[in-house]
Amino acid sequence: MPYSKQHKQQTREKILHSAFNLFTAKGFDGVTVNQLMQSCKLTRGAFYAHFTSKADLYSEVIKHSASSSKLAELKPDDVTDKQWLGELLDGYLSIEHVNGTTPCPLAFLATDIVTRDIGARLAYANAYQGMNQAVINFANSYTECDPRQVLALTAMIIGAVAIARTMDDQQAIISLLNACRSEAGLKLGGI
Amino acid sequence: MPYSKQHKQQTREKILHSAFNLFTAKGFDGVTVNQLMQSCKLTRGAFYAHFTSKADLYSEVIKHSASSSKLAELKPDDVTDKQWLGELLDGYLSIEHVNGTTPCPLAFLATDIVTRDIGARLAYANAYQGMNQAVINFANSYTECDPRQVLALTAMIIGAVAIARTMDDQQAIISLLNACRSEAGLKLGGI
DNA sequence: AATAAGATATGATAAAGGTCATATTAAAAT
DNA sequence: ATTTTAATATGACCTTTATCATATCTTATT
Known part of the structure; x- marks a missing residue:
């Protein structure tokens, strides 16, 4: 099995974290999937291994933000x-x-x-x-x-x-x- | 000279009015020039006879809203x-x-x-x-x-x-x- | 080292949308 | 009625962007 068990989870957290900062700064429409993934040093293709859509991410970000508040x-x-x-x-x-x-x-x-x-x-x-x-x-x-x-x-x-x-x-x-x-x-x- | 003197002014007001309602309801990015003009029973081409850009309209809408508040x-x-x-x-x-x-x-x-x-x-x-x-x-x-x-x-x-x-x-x-x-x-x- | 499973990258697609050039139309003035 | 001028419509362009299919790469396990 490739990648350590927590690798994907870590990437997901990184995306959520970046997305939180970007969305709060620029709003949903002000952020592109590409931008977001680049800020994680990844490419947009990888995004869809973690979230089904940009809209899905948005909900997850807000849910997740509660725990990091x-x-x-x-x-x-x-x-x-x-x-x-x-x-x-x-x-x-x-x-x-x-x-x-x-x-x-x-x-x-x-x-x-x-x-x-x-x-x-x-x-x-x-x-x-x-x-x-x-x-x-x-x-x-x-x-x-x-x-x-x-x-x-x-x-x-x-x-x-x-x-x-x-x-x-x-x-x-x-x-x-x-x-x-x-x-x-x-x-x-x-x- | 075509159209009565106030015609353009009236259209402009109509656009401002519709834009105010649409922008406040859906936000800047949530409104397209096409939508806006259709809600005025016009087509998007006419828009640029009244405003130089969508961003320009946004400022004008907010300025204008003061007088209609x-x-x-x-x-x-x-x-x-x-x-x-x-x-x-x-x-x-x-x-x-x-x-x-x-x-x-x-x-x-x-x-x-x-x-x-x-x-x-x-x-x-x-x-x-x-x-x-x-x-x-x-x-x-x-x-x-x-x-x-x-x-x-x-x-x-x-x-x-x-x-x-x-x-x-x-x-x-x-x-x-x-x-x-x-x-x-x-x-x-x-x- | 080889393998395999899964994570990431790449390229493509299709749709949406802002803007503009050009065509058309409306109506005031003659 | 004709003309003229400006308002409006149409068609096109080009960029941006979300999404997906496919290719490639990583690394834990053997």
Whole structure:
């Protein structure tokens, strides 16, 4: 048998990883299969040994992104839920996030996802629910937290990052992110 | 001279109008010049008598949308600024809006705009500033209003509509819209 | 080293779509 | 009615791109 057992799996992961970065940066239509595979140092022909179609890949990428998100990271033991939530917010509402290091698909693909197939939309919905639930869980550990307020909060931070990405004025981006960070802190019991 | 003086202008408006609906529904790449012109009962050849390119049209559409937005409508005299702002929020955070009657490009094109040329992005930035300023103006007429809070507010409602459009669960959409409507009301002095 | 199974590369295909050159048509002015 | 000018339609071109069939290469196992 050729290639080590995990070889294909590794290639698949590499494709998913590259695809995640490319799709979040340029949207579904802004990425070609060729581009994607070249960014993996492969050629387009190999793609179809891993995914049945580009649309299929898109769903898989969004599903996969959940496991590689910051929310999936373990909270260090010496950090309280409250502190951790604050750090997550700091990262989410940061210039680095807007610039595309560890992009959140919820913000980066919000309007892109609307016209995709049901698989992609379901994966997106899942990720969205995951984010809301995570915030609720962290917040509930130290304060009374209304799930309805969390919906408003996540809409705000997702919206903020999505809008920030459209802007060229760095100062305006910072203002927007800071404004939302303050609001979020207030809503979550002063963090 | 053929055709009445305003004929071309009218056709141009028709194209802009159709393009606005199509682009907000399907994104830039989701619309073909052919589709667009057919929806105007014209053929693609005529397009280039009105716009130099599809990308050019996109900028023009976003610029044009400002003048046809609800914000551009005159506020009736028998309605206070406070009431009017409340009605604008009601409309913005409504199922009808999410379904695409009178779509707001800020929410419908948020991630689509990121990869477009500078003209489109500037037009978007303009519209965004217009929305923030409008909220500030209306709110200031009856309450003290922190511009930073307005940034958080518009991020929230734009985000809410963008996210709502990705969802299939109608009940979840309603919950999201209602949650944001409540929050917005609180932030704007109880409306 | 040889083999075989499977991963990757190559070349081809077909469809889609933006754009333009050219033809046609509509209607205002004479 | 004819003319003229600009708007619209038609046909073509060329590029891009997803996908697939087939060829080639890799490497674990023998």
